[in-house]
């Protein structure tokens with residue numbers, strides 16, 4: 001991936017810019033033409049992003065090249081989304097009041113109460129009308145019919161934690177509206193849930209595995225983080241249920257972040273829980289992710305299965321991160337952070353670099369759905385006090401207390417819809 005912004009346009013006087021512009025245009029048209037003939041993306045010889053976009057805006061006396069632009073009826077100079085060419089994290093949230101989510105928490109029956117913000121009393125709605133616009137490319141809107149066509153005869157499985165469930169429910173809700181009642185079904189389990197789109201013979205599934213690797217606290221949740229022990233080298237038993245799937249989407253992050261250090265155990269719990277070692281969290285995370293990577297590399301046939309990894313979803317629990325000194329967590333926030341490249345303490349860069357390093361060394365190509373930066377801006381879009389505790393929505397009184405705000409999970413509809421918009425564009 002070429003990070004955008006690294007290609008600065010050379011500052012050269014006429015006539016070179018015109019020549020470059022013309023070449024760029026010709027290359028661009030050639031590439032568009034080639035893409036239509038459906039060459040695989042990876043075989044695109046031309047990295048057309050290397051044509052500096054500023055040239056397309058440079059004032060030119062060359063009537064011909066200007067006409068080409070005019071005739072192509074481009075409203076802007078961004079390229080169609082291509083994960084290899086476009087750094088999707090580089091962009092901005094644009095408010096558009098006529099933007100409507102494809103579903104609501106009443107029209108989609110599959111949303112956990114935890115994410116059903118409107119049902120739970122959220123009455124400000126600006127957070128529903130922000131659109132992510134990458135700087136260098138256009139992100140196609142989520143098209144449910146296209147999504148289902150891509151999934152025809154396939155199994156899509158999301159594996160991970162509650163944020164992955166957030167993304168899974170978003171995906172199901174985005175597509176379910178175009179499927180007639182009788183042609184869809186949902187079976188929810190404690191660990192494994194399956195949504196079926198019968199017409200398309202497709203399933204969209206979720207598998208609970210918050211560390212991906214095994215631990216003493218995922219299926220039977222242990223509240224006290226100090227008692228949590230992670231078997232950083234053990235994945236095979238539960239991963240048996242992740243085989244035979246066409247598209248796998250993994251995540252794991254937030255469960256590792258309960259402290260600076262974490263208890264890691266090698267081998268089986270059969271010998272008891274003794275013998276664990278306390279490791280710095282990024283070190284334990286690296287061991288865990290390597291176990292996952294080895295499983296993928298030794299089990300997954302990349303010709304049959306595509307593998308994705310969703311990066312960490314930022315928590316917004318320190319309002320000082322975005323300069324709101326009097327605020328508490330994300331409580332009462334109704335607007336995204338404007339500051340470009342805003343990055344808060346809820347997204348750990350060491351953990352991110354572990355993901356980047358592990359994925360880079362894998363045999364099976366892993367497509368990273370990099371949602372961290374875009375979500376960092378969205379302090380306004382968490383479940384906040386419109387969540388639930390113990391199966392009950394918060395009372396008016398509880399809602400007035402900012403301490404009760406859930407600034408980890410996201411309202412649905414909301415930000416995870418954009419994650420899936422990116423995911424679908426990569427699919």
Ligand SMILES: *[C@@H]1O[C@H](CO)[C@@H](O)[C@H](O)[C@H]1NC(C)=O
Nearest residue numbers: 064065066067068069070071
């Ligand atoms: C652009 O379109 C106009 C008519 O709309 C046509 O006269 C002109 O030749 C076209 N220019 C190029 C470069 O295709």
Ligand SMILES: *[C@@H]1O[C@H](CO)[C@@H](O)[C@H](O)[C@H]1NC(C)=O
Nearest residue numbers: 094096097098099100131141
């Ligand atoms: C706002 O969203 C609507 C509906 O998706 C779209 O038609 C329109 O072009 C958008 N406006 C802007 C300025 O992006």
Ligand SMILES: *[C@@H]1O[C@H](CO)[C@@H](O)[C@H](O)[C@H]1NC(C)=O
Nearest residue numbers: 121122123124385396399400
């Ligand atoms: C929205 O909810 C808040 C409290 O959650 C309340 O103070 C306010 O009056 C409500 N606004 C409307 C328009 O209902």
Ligand SMILES: *[C@@H]1O[C@H](CO)[C@@H](O)[C@H](O)[C@H]1NC(C)=O
Nearest residue numbers: 152153154155200201202203
């Ligand atoms: C439905 O999809 C499954 C894979 O998910 C495949 O094994 C099966 O043959 C498909 N059935 C039909 C009728 O297409």
Ligand SMILES: *[C@@H]1O[C@H](CO)[C@@H](O)[C@H](O)[C@H]1NC(C)=O
Nearest residue numbers: 189190191192193238240241
């Ligand atoms: C995992 O797969 C096994 C069979 O391979 C099955 O018996 C078990 O119920 C599955 N577990 C879940 C949680 O789906």
Ligand SMILES: *[C@@H]1O[C@H](CO)[C@@H](O)[C@H](O)[C@H]1NC(C)=O
Nearest residue numbers: 297299300301302303304364
């Ligand atoms: C995948 O396909 C390629 C080319 O079609 C082939 O060379 C390779 O052996 C296949 N890999 C596996 C694991 O089947």
Ligand SMILES: *[C@@H]1O[C@H](CO)[C@@H](O)[C@H](O)[C@H]1NC(C)=O
Nearest residue numbers: 326327328331332333400402
């Ligand atoms: C939160 O916002 C509501 C409505 O804008 C306001 O009435 C309330 O005072 C705010 N609460 C805090 C603690 O800022």
Ligand SMILES: *[C@@H]1O[C@H](CO)[C@@H](O)[C@H](O)[C@H]1NC(C)=O
Nearest residue numbers: 089311352355356368370373
């Ligand atoms: C995701 O994007 C951020 C920048 O927004 C970058 O720092 C990070 O390395 C990327 N993560 C991965 C795993 O590629």
